[in-house]
Amino acid sequence: MDQNSLKNWIDHINELAKKGQINIEINFLFFPNDKEKGERKVNDLLYSVFDFDSDTMQKSMYQRLKKAYSAKKIKKYEIQKFNLIEANDNTYYECLLDDFDNLEKGLNRITIETPTVGFTSDDLSNTVCAAVKFAYDDTMDIAFCGIQNFNQLKKKRLSSGFIGNIDENRISKIDDDHLVFGLGPKVDFVYISRIKEFIINPKGKTTFESTFLMREEYKKRGKEVSEELKNYSDCLIDVDQLSDDLYGADSTSKPLVDKMLAKMSNGDKHDKLEKLLNDKNLFSKRLGKIEEFKKDSRFYKKFSGLEIDCKRGTIKYTKDSIYAFVAILSDRPKESIMLEEKELGS
Structure with a gap:
């Protein structure tokens, strides 16, 4: 998606909203209480549908969208492919539905499966x-927003099982004036169904990754890449140990390393690295540049x-x-x- 397409999309939404030709439904997405964070799978994702003050919240949600995708921001911001490591303030990141398995699985959970009845503390x-x-x-787009005012709720003892505007196993009358349990003030990312693409806003990456359990995806891809690198043990000395150190029984979690490895699974980058590792002379020259990089005092x-x-033409792997x-x-x-100037990029 380019800037013009994004502008046309939000302009169309605004035009239909003025005519009252959009129906809004607010869902809250959550995982079962019996699943610890480390045990969660995207197929466990649940959602409940809530009542809300129609006029108040519809206006509020349109305002959130207009603010997130204002003409000024669309003109100013770049639109780049989703980057596992980078998160720039002036960039929208686009991610296709089929870029990661968890995205389609999670989306199906909240669009095809029936909603959960009842919502407790x-x-x-x-x-x-x-x-x-x-x-x-005849289509449906989705705006994903963070939740606010949770910290104070988590600290309280909910002896009755409910609090605030949670009543009779459901939440009613959610609006911006009653934020005991409420929507965050901004849109973190949207899913545009016609093009099967997510647009992730600046500072919206955390919500995107936690909703679809992307760390699980990064780890899975990282493990695949670490296994594949074993094919180049002639130039990547002791690389056979990498997979065990990262994903063996006694390993400890290293999310950033998972992301860096997963990044290497990307089609274009994967092909370029494979070509480089198969060209001994070129690989030796590139290693010479890395030696120069190492001399920089910052690194x-x-x-x-x-x-x-x-x-x-070798580089040696060690756990350290x-x-x-x-x-x-x-x-x-x-x-x-x-x-x-030398730097560590994304």
Whole structure:
């Protein structure tokens, strides 16, 4: 999606809203209380439909959308492909529905499956976001918003099982004037069904990742890449140990390393890395550039333990150098063209 397409989409929404030709439904998405965070699967995702003050909340939701996708922001912001590591304030990130398995699975849970009847204080603590469904023109788009005012609720002893505007196993009259349990003030991301694409707003990445359990996806892809790298043990010395250190029985979670490895599974980047690792002369030259990068005082400490042999065209993996080793392969070291300044990119 480009800026013009995004502007046309929000303009169409606004036009239909003025005519009263959009139907809104507010859902809260949550995971079952018997699932600890580490045990959650996207197929466990549940949702409940809530009553709300029709006039108040419809106006409020349109205002949220107009603010998130104002003409000024659309003109100012870039639209880039979803980046596992990067999160820029002036960038919308687009992510296709079929980019990750969990996206379609999670979306099916909240659009095809029937809603959960009843919502208790236990579900309150496991709520990840609100999904506001906009039905129009025989289609349905969804705006995902964070939830606010949860901290104070989590700290209280809910002896009666309910609090605030939670009553009789449901929540009623959700509006912006009664935020004991309420929608956050901004849209974090939207799903546009006609193009099967998510648009993730600046600072909306956390909600996107927690809703669809993206860490699970990153870990799965990271493990696949770590196994594939074993095919290049002639130039990636001791790389066979990488998978065990990251995903073995005694391993500890390393989310950033998972993301860097998962990034390498991307089609274009995957093909380029594969081509590089199969070209011994070119790989040796690139390792020479990494040696120069290591000399920079800002990065020396992070990369000093990395053993590189440019003559043999090898780089050695050790558990102590796991971050540096994976950062190199995921192409994070950069140098600017004009000033030739070295940096760690995304």
